[in-house]
Amino acid sequence: MAVHHxxxxxxxxxxxxxxxxxxxxxxxxxxxxxxxxxxxxQFNALLVVEREEGINLRGLAGQLDMIxxxxxxxxxxxxxxxxxxxxxxxxxxxxxxxFLTPSSRALLDNLRTTRRxxxxxxxxxxxxxxxxxxxxxLTEFSEAAARDAPDSGAQTA
Amino acid sequence: MAVHHxxxxxxxxxxxxxxxxxxxxxxxxxxxxxxxxxxxxQFNALLVVEREEGINLRGLAGQLDMIxxxxxxxxxxxxxxxxxxxxxxxxxxxxxxxFLTPSSRALLDNLRTTRRxxxxxxxxxxxxxxxxxxxxxLTEFSEAAARDAPDSGAQTA
DNA sequence: CGGCCATGGTGCAGCAGAGACTACCCTTCG
DNA sequence: CGAAGGGTAGTCTCTGCTGCACCATGGCCG
Numbered sequence: 001m002a003v004h005h006x007x008x009x010x011x012x013x014x015x016x017x018x019x020x021x022x023x024x025x026x027x028x029x030x031x032x033x034x035x036x037x038x039x040x041x042q043f044n045a046l047l048v049v050e051r052e053e054g055i056n057l058r059g060l061a062g063q064l065d066m067i068x069x070x071x072x073x074x075x076x077x078x079x080x081x082x083x084x085x086x087x088x089x090x091x092x093x094x095x096x097x098x099f100l101t102p103s104s105r106a107l108l109d110n111l112r113t114t115r116r117x118x119x120x121x122x123x124x125x126x127x128x129x130x131x132x133x134x135x136x137x138l139t140e141f142s143e144a145a146a147r148d149a150p151d152s153g154a155q156t157a
Numbered sequence: 158m159a160v161h162h163x164x165x166x167x168x169x170x171x172x173x174x175x176x177x178x179x180x181x182x183x184x185x186x187x188x189x190x191x192x193x194x195x196x197x198x199q200f201n202a203l204l205v206v207e208r209e210e211g212i213n214l215r216g217l218a219g220q221l222d223m224i225x226x227x228x229x230x231x232x233x234x235x236x237x238x239x240x241x242x243x244x245x246x247x248x249x250x251x252x253x254x255x256f257l258t259p260s261s262r263a264l265l266d267n268l269r270t271t272r273r274x275x276x277x278x279x280x281x282x283x284x285x286x287x288x289x290x291x292x293x294x295l296t297e298f299s300e301a302a303a304r305d306a307p308d309s310g311a312q313t314a
Numbered sequence: 315c316g317g318c319c320a321t322g323g324t325g326c327a328g329c330a331g332a333g334a335c336t337a338c339c340c341t342t343c344g
Numbered sequence: 345c346g347a348a349g350g351g352t353a354g355t356c357t358c359t360g361c362t363g364c365a366c367c368a369t370g371g372c373c374g
Contacts, residue, residue, distance in 0.1 A: 012292045013277035017269070019292070022299035023177055024184060039331065040197075057351065070333050072352060077331075094341045094350045112174070120170035125301035134294025135169045135176070140287035142179035144279045198360065214323065227361050229323065234359075251322040251369045318372085325366075332359085339352075344345100 026122065030115035035107060042083070045074055046104055049084055054097040056089075083107070183279065187272035192264060199240070202231055203261055206241055211254040213246075240264070 035043060041064065048063045049055060055063075061071035075098065078084040083104040089095035100108075123131050192200060198221065205220045206212060212220075218228035232255065235241040240261040246252035257265075280288050 012288050013273045013280055015292055016280070016295060017273050017276055019295040019299040020180060020184070022302040023295065024181060025302065027177070027181060041332065058349090066332085067334065068351070069335080069353085073332075076352095092342075092350085096351070116170045116174050119174055122298060122301045122305060123170055123173070125304055126297045130294055130297035130301075131169050132294075133290040134298055135173055137287055137289075137291025137294045138173060138176040138180065140283045141279060141291055142176040144282035144287075145179040145182065147282055148279060196359065215321090223361065224363085225323070226325090226363080229325095230360075233324095249322080249370070253323070315374100317374090319370105320372095321368100321370075323366100323368080326364090327362105329362080330360090332357100334356080334358105335354105337352105337354080340350085342347105342349075344347085 022122075026118050027115065030111060030118050034111040034114050038081075038083070038107075041074060042078055042081070045071075045078060046083060046100065046108065049098050049100055050105075050108060053099060054087075056095045056097060060098060179279075183275050184272065187268060187275050191268040191271050195238075195240070195264075198231055199235055199238075202228075202235060203240060203257065203265065206255050206257055207262075207265060210256055211244075213252045213254060217255060 031043075038046070044064060045060060048060055052059065052063075057071050057075065058068060060075070061068045064071060064074075066074075075084060075086065079086055082101055085099045085101050087097045087099060089097050123134075126134070188200075195203070201221060202217060205217055209216065209220075214228050214232065215225060217232070218225045221228060221231075223231075232241060232243065236243055239258055242256045242258050244254045244256060246254050280291075283291070
């Protein structure tokens with residue numbers, strides 16, 4: 001199901017698979033440093049709410065691939081932690097609209113800032129050409145991936 | 158705490174932070190596809206055992222940053238799932254040596270293969286120059302990161 | 315050689331997070 | 345009014361982690 005690659009032109013997949021973990025480590029380091037006490041499901045929920053501010057519980061449950069009541073429980077914990085706000089919709093009073101709180105907004109901002117700092121710390125030790133190559137390669141990769149699967153999941157903050 | 162960057166030469170940190178998620182998504186996709194029923198702690202334990210075949214429970218607990226009995230329980234579940242083997246050491250009969258099973262070896266192999274395939278699928282749609290740039294950038298990044306923190310955690314398979 | 319403590323693991327609660335299923339309540343709308 | 349849509353609540357199960365008590369083994373010292 002893939003394009004043929006002659007023996008002359010393998011796409012470096014294995015080689016890239018070997019060196020990519022370093023980049024992943026930077027991500028994880030940032031998340032671990034900033035949000036050590038927020039579980040993965042909770043964190044993913046925050047990302048969903050951030051993307052679709054005012055989403056209702058059914059929508060959230062759908063995006064997190066869990067049933068409604070599970071999402072409700074998850075929200076209970078997030079509300080208890082002061083990370084999301086349940087706002088009863090005024091148009092349809094059955095619905096609950098979910099919003100980030102200043103606290104969770106700060107959390108996400110802090111995470112991204114921290115990640116960029118960690119990233120910058122490593123980039124500093126690279127050659128300018130290396131940095132440019134990295135940016136170019138990742139940009140092309142990102143575009144190519146988007147061309148393939150315009151939707152496919154995986155929250156990465 | 159970092160090197161000064163003139164207004165002319167920021168190290169692309171923000172830009173890279175924006176395009177890196179696509180690469181992360183490929184990782185997560187592979188893991189999700191191959192090991193949907195293995196939890197993160199369990200998976201990390203497998204990686205530890207793979208790296209240090211024959212490790213004992215204390216060592217595992219240390220690497221996973223948990224206390225002994227937690228590691229023991231985790232192992233209970235892994236053994237129940239047929240993913241690790243508890244082998245009583247013959248030198249010191251108190252110790253338990255942990256080994257991967259054929260099943261878990263196959264699992265990890267499968268994961269890596271799948272990931273390379275997913276990666277290759279995207280790389281196929283990049284230009285040769287883009288692939289080379291990606292490989293070069295990531296390789297330098299990896300080296301730079303290793304120079305900084307020779308140990309720092311984060312299992313990424 | 316016979317205690318004694320250190321070392322390696324397990325057993326037994328106990329707690330929080332996460333998910334599911336079911337039953338139920340409120341609102342809206344035909 | 346009654347059906348459909350949106351959420352909550354009760355109950356269960358499982359994982360993950362902890363603390364503490366306990367059992368083995370192994371090394372040491374008198």
